[in-house]
Amino acid sequence: MRTQSLWEHTLTFFPQFLAALKERVAPEGTVAVIxxxxxxxxxxxxxAGYRVIAFERDPQALHGGEVRLPGDVNVRALGLIGRLKSEGLDDRVQVIDEDFLDADRLDTLCDAVWTSCSWHYSANHHRPLAEFVARMQLLVPPGGLFGAEFMMPVDQHHHQIEHYTSPEKLSRRFTSAWTVLLTLRTGEFTERAHVGRLQDHTHRMGLLLAARTPN
Structure with missing residues (x-):
């Protein structure tokens, strides 16, 4: 990408999801990103050729604007909509500016669904983690792919918040209608300061990939 994301250098298990996607979903398939x-x-x-339904409700993430970076540096950044237009990809992405937990447009099945470290944000703590996961699962048809990377507890207070979970706990939310394909987890690691977290900080992350059983 010619335009760079503000999150470009943060750790992600996205390559594992993309590899599973290429195995299971044909080009021109639809992927929902929460x-x-x-x-x-x-x-x-x-x-890569997929059609994307992108759920995002933060105005700055959508439209960009001035952001503060580590080192007390202010820059003007493009948001999702601006980056899509800059890259000529806006015709492949449907942006839904709604809270995913309240969105009423969940009647279209996707070939795959993905979320990256979204449900641990405090804005999502007013609803149970089970509801977030179940709504993601509803988007996936038989044979489709579910992928999530998520924060695991590090600090003591994280253990009191169910949204900081583990691959083992998350796997329990997948019934016999699903096959868990892959789980991964990191140990504690130090991530460099980035937008929203202006000091170096410690994380643990997990990954779960699952496929809905074909009919």
């Missing part, structure tokens, strides 16, 4: 941010993972999907 918590699209400024398009860090949306644009590569669209560039």
């Amino acid at each position: 918590g699209a941010a400024d398009g860090r993972l949306v644009l590569p999907l669209a560039a």
